[in-house]
Amino acid sequence: MSPVTAPSSPAEGAALPPAGLYVHLPFCVARCPYCDFTVYAGTFARGPKARTERLYEAVNRELELRADALDERFGRRPPLRSLYFGGGTPSLVSAEWFERLMTTVRRRFGLEPGAEVTLEANPGSDERGDLSSFAAAGVNRVSFGAQSLTAAELRRLGRRHSPADVAAAVAEARAAGVASINVDLLYDLPEQTVTGWEDTLRAALALRPDHLSLYALTLDDPDAEGLTGEAGDHLPTTPGVRRWREAARLGQDDDRAADQYRLATELLAADGWRGYEISNWAQPGHESRHNLTYWERRPYEAVGPGAHAFDGRIRRWNAADLARYIDALLPVEGRAALPPGGSEAISVATAAAERAILALRLDRGVGAVWAAESAASEAFIWARQAGLVEDFDLEGEARVRLTLRGRLLSNELFQRLL
Numbered sequence: 001m002s003p004v005t006a007p008s009s010p011a012e013g014a015a016l017p018p019a020g021l022y023v024h025l026p027f028c029v030a031r032c033p034y035c036d037f038t039v040y041a042g043t044f045a046r047g048p049k050a051r052t053e054r055l056y057e058a059v060n061r062e063l064e065l066r067a068d069a070l071d072e073r074f075g076r077r078p079p080l081r082s083l084y085f086g087g088g089t090p091s092l093v094s095a096e097w098f099e100r101l102m103t104t105v106r107r108r109f110g111l112e113p114g115a116e117v118t119l120e121a122n123p124g125s126d127e128r129g130d131l132s133s134f135a136a137a138g139v140n141r142v143s144f145g146a147q148s149l150t151a152a153e154l155r156r157l158g159r160r161h162s163p164a165d166v167a168a169a170v171a172e173a174r175a176a177g178v179a180s181i182n183v184d185l186l187y188d189l190p191e192q193t194v195t196g197w198e199d200t201l202r203a204a205l206a207l208r209p210d211h212l213s214l215y216a217l218t219l220d221d222p223d224a225e226g227l228t229g230e231a232g233d234h235l236p237t238t239p240g241v242r243r244w245r246e247a248a249r250l251g252q253d254d255d256r257a258a259d260q261y262r263l264a265t266e267l268l269a270a271d272g273w274r275g276y277e278i279s280n281w282a283q284p285g286h287e288s289r290h291n292l293t294y295w296e297r298r299p300y301e302a303v304g305p306g307a308h309a310f311d312g313r314i315r316r317w318n319a320a321d322l323a324r325y326i327d328a329l330l331p332v333e334g335r336a337a338l339p340p341g342g343s344e345a346i347s348v349a350t351a352a353a354e355r356a357i358l359a360l361r362l363d364r365g366v367g368a369v370w371a372a373e374s375a376a377s378e379a380f381i382w383a384r385q386a387g388l389v390e391d392f393d394l395e396g397e398a399r400v401r402l403t404l405r406g407r408l409l410s411n412e413l414f415q416r417l418l
């Protein structure tokens with residue numbers, strides 16, 4: 001079919017200054033076998049050989065260089081709406097280093113009043129860091145990588161924390177005055193039952209978080225997908241990890257995953273949650289502003305190994321390799337340079353398809369007029385007949401959104417939009 005045109009797009013084709021900033025801090029105490037993020041664990045993260053100080057210094061330098069480049073392109077820029085420290089386990093950073101990075105961000109990028117500042121944290125007592133210091137430095141949202149609240153499932157995933165750690169971490173964040181708390185959970189775990197998933201969900205609800213992210217476990221092979229080369233944004237997979245994933249895949253089940261998603265949708269709706277995105281639920285006013293920047297296809301800047309940025313026209317990424325990242329930014333001699341990586345210009349047709357797909361991930365969906373009159377209309381006629389989309393009214397505007405069945409089978413519609 002012919003490419004779609006954008007549903008509505010003030011920024012299509014135009015490069016704009018970032019609305020958000022992502023800072024990737026890649027250290028973890030141990031690497032989980034299912035994890036595809038850019039992570040450096042073990043002796044990289046702790047002990048005499050740790051690379052943490054050098055990396056934080058390099059990230060601080062990259063913040064300066066990226067800000068210089070933005071100043072040159074855009075002159076005066078609006079302050080950031082959101083700042084997100086992801087990883088890895090960013091909560092491993094010392095309070096001193098975190099304060100230094102915040103100071104650089106404030107000085108070079110600016111934060112608008114009430115800007116959302118998120119820190120990802122692991123729940124373990126030796127991983128969640130000093131939440132009071134983080135809050136004092138400006139963190140107002142903490143995202144805990146809980147993944148499960150069942151001890152046996154956590155062990156099977158290779159996680160270091162217990163369900164009790166999750167409860168203690170949430171309580172500690174509340175006591176520190178963190179305004180918004182997210183809990184990340186995974187379903188479609190190997191051998192996980194629907195009942196086991198329900199237990200995890202109910203235990204998470206009992207902690208009264210403000211936001212829940214529920215993702216199906218995906219076990220990809222970044223080597224096979226060509227993501228691990230010189231400029232690749234992924235690290236190579238070890239043979240042991242590949243074996244773990246092959247065995248774990250045997251314990252996954254698409255039908256069971258669909259039942260688990262359906263259960264979550266019903267349970268959370270009954271408890272007053274809004275599923276504002278396919279995989280994300282929030283209490284009123286606690287939608288993730290930073291993630292909405294991605295889903296609304298607004299521009300964002302990014303620093304750190306493996307981090308991705310987007311300026312409205314071009315998607316760019318830093319290579320995942322830690323040594324090359326540090327060497328570029330902290331050279332023994334000569335001037336600091338931006339780290340190696342890659343970039344990709346997004347065509348108008350791809351941009352429009354991306355915008356439509358991202359909009360459909362949200363419960364606001366797309367405008368009904370656009371769905372009916374653009375080149376995507378055939379796909380929407382098909383999706384309506386298949387029960388994947390429905391019409392609804394949003395403050396007087398006719399719109400189209402995914403049904404529950406559409407959320408479960410969204411890829412079938414998304415592929416037709418590409």
Ligand code: SF4
Pocket residue numbers: 027028030031032035036037039087088089122145
């Ligand atoms: S703790 Fe999180 S970021 Fe670190 S290896 Fe495990 S899943 Fe990946």
